[in-house]
Amino acid sequence: MAAFTIAAGTGNWFSALALGVTLLKCLLIPTYHSTDFEVHRNWLAITHSLPISQWYYEATSEWTLDYPPFFAWFEYILSHVAKYFDQEMLNVRNLNYSSSRTLLFQRFSVIFMDVLFVYAVHECCKCIDGKKVGKELTEKPKFILSVLLLWNFGLLIVDHIHFQYNGFLFGLMLLSIARLFQKRHMEGAFFFAVLLHFKHIYLYVAPAYGVYLLRSYCFTANKPDGSIRWNSFSFVRVISLGLVVFLVSALSLGPFLALNQLPQVFSRLFPFKRGLCHAYWAPNFWALYNALDKVLSVIGLKLKFLDPNNIPKASMTSGLVQQFQHTVLPSVTPLTTLICTLIAILPSIFCLWFKPQGPRGFLRCLTLCALSSFMFGWHVHEKAILLAILPMSLLSVQKAGDASIFLILTTTGHYSLFPLLFTAPELPIKILLMLLFTIYSISSLKTLFRKEKPLFNWMETFYLLGLGPLEVCCEFVFPFTSWKEGNGSRLKNTLLLPTQTRI
Amino acid sequence: MEKWYLMTIVVLIGLTVRWTVSLNSYSGAGKPPMFGDYEAQRHWQEITFNLPVKQWYFNSSDNNLQYWGLDYPPLTAYHSLLCAYVAKFINPDWIALHTSRGYESQAHKLFMRTTVLIADLLIYIPAVVLYCCCLKDISTKKKIANALCILLYPGLILIDYGHFQNIYNSVSLGFALWGVLGVSCDWDLLGSLAFCLAINYKQMELYHSLPFFCFLLGKCFKKGLKGKGFVLLVKLACTVVASFVLCWLPFFTEREQTLQVLRRLFPVDRGLFEDKVANIWCSFNVFLKIRDILPRHIQLIMSFCFTFLSLLPACIKLTLQPSSKGFRLTLLKLYSVILFFFLYHFRPVCLVLSEIPFMSTWFLLVSTFSLLPLLLKDELLMPSVVTTMAFFIACVTSFSIFEKTSEEELQLKSFSISVRKYLPCFTFLSRMIQYLFLISVITMVLLTLMTVTLDPPQKLPDLFSVLVCFVSCLNFLFFLVYFNIIIMWDSKSGRNQKKIS
16 A cells, blocks of 8 residues: 555656646547548558568558658557557558557557657756745746646647657657756767657757757867867767767668668658648748738739739649749749758857857757748748747746747747647647647746746737637638638738747 | 636646547447437427427427437426527528437537537536635645546546436536535525526436535524524525526416426336446345336335435434535435435535545546446447546545545544444554555456456346446445444534533
């Protein structure tokens, strides 16, 4: 009985939070799932039934394998568990197969892999120093950070409703960040290298890692004024870092190099034939650019500056994934977006190099890299905003300034994910969970920093409160007007842009 | 953090859990010709919308009482009518007379689930929130934890949002809770009005009327029958009569109408139990086929007598010494008795969650477990397991129930002192109860696993359901004894205190 008491009754809040959110995830099993569900089923089938040489060539289904090899191996391992649930899902020809057992298996696999995320959050909490605000458990930074990460609205709806495996990937990223905070740089580098070979979207933040490790790990000491001390350069460290990255990459890409399939793999990983914007516009700079282009073309047509015959027929707003030409403004190429992104991350990289502020500076740079790539990247998904939100949570519980930026970023970022769940039964869920997370994050951070100046000025408060009426318009008013709902969500996304520019 | 933020979050969690459970299947889904309770609700909307009031409770060519005839009081009918108006606005096919029988669609399911959620949001949840805020002598944090545990109670969620019982339990329970709240906080008229509404929504609430009546009578006596007490009595009587008249107005026009409604509400030809329920008669039936031996009306009279007699001492005490706490405890005893005999309504055990957290949690877990056969029939295994675990974790972390198993915490101090007068070695009560809890939980888990994974033997197809009933009933017997002990020894210590003061 005593052991039972210790295990269950001592009020171990972290376990309770983790268990609670896991139970919520179990309740979300019967919800709507997107085509990503079929994507992963297809990958299970491909990796299970075909030899490695076929993995990146198989194209029976339209959802071809476009993640790096480690993820393919992960699906391979999963498929060996899947065969005990339903053998039929592993048949490549069974397109759109979704028996109840398949659903159960896939959902449980996501929930199970979140264990890594829970562990990473636990490690991150250790890196936060507890400010002495009050004795209340709910006011401790560790508690607030745990809730903000474990119960993150974006992660819940993207992973457990829409269906993806972001949980454990973000777990790897948070773990590498935690290791860097704990001065275990080699482990941090290792985890990040592994992460890159699971999902290459994390390349967005690779510059931050690269510069930080070079500046703060390879140069072992600074001059008293904080600037670089060139003679403290450690070749051993550089070489060991390089070795780690090389070995991980060799493990991942080696087999495909041996099969001479590297070009094919890279063409799958970086499909530039897809358009500038995703089917649903991510609320980034190019969305505004497209909107401006559209507005100008409409004005141009009305004022007879443009010839209707010259306008390309394909519309950017039709929700398809294709390449387009802009009508009025100059067209955008992948190279342009790369240059814009590089220009955007340059200031933070410079800061990280010339004025390193330890792990916290690194985290800031990482968040800015993620955000800049989101704003100016090619074919960005709106889910990529999570790349900026999750690391920023760590900063938000330590400084009031960071907290206010975090709150605006997270509220609008999460709100921009709403179009992902467009079915009627999921409407109450997304609204309830959004309210839950938003109310909690705002009230807990306000309480944490109540002794400092208020978190929001009147403009920011007005902006945030305006999201409510906007949602009412989009969900309840637009569908009954002559505008199609698709246009409504694009309008919503373009209105969310001001938040990014503020940051 | 400020109280109202936390309370909002608790309410949002409760609502989220409710809605996610509602995404699952409902009773009678896709099972013609009778379908299930969900179809009953839809049918009542059809009847109340299309037929005039006078025909609602009568058998006719348009209203076949054998097919889910209306058998709840008028307020349920009015509620169905309200829902029907909304349904008409959205899609008239849902309530078209005759042609909408067995109508099932995703949109309709969404509509029905939404009506339950709105009813919950308007009546039950505010009652719970207000109740927890009005609790005395506990910290803000405990009040909010209390609200969380009550809102997470799996039994109510699974029945209303999963199974979709043919009555909106949250409405009747919400009204009853408003009644308790009103009466405990000295808003007597409001309390009695709310309770009358509860009775007019679901006639089963009549069982609760005895403690209500005794408590209010006791208050009148306390104020003195010659002065304020008499005024209060008159006011209460007027409130009760007025609320009944308002609800039954269309049915008071003819004697035959009133009688027919009463006949539908209290069908004396139903027996002591239907299906396999976890009450004493079902368990008893295993040994002695009581259902077959005694005629129906004798069974009914017997059960009423038992219930009434076992409640009498507590009710008399309540009349003589009206106190909020005594009122709640009597309600509790009432529930254990009713459960024992009839299996209805275990939720108000939630009312004493903060005072006796360990026993209440145990009680509520068993009550959810007793629903297992019903839930499995509706394919609600996953939501039931998940919500039960969530409830358990909430109770454990909010109240640290495993640290509250001492004699004093279980309110058994006076009892064990009395026993120790005769048996000096009786010191192991607390540990005994802990072990019983462990055994109980292990048995429940094992039975659940067995019911899900194994097939019952050919000769005994209902083996698992009966076992579930039996185990639940044993637990309820234990709780009956426990609550009786608390009430009786509470009265004794009360008397002693009176002597001293």
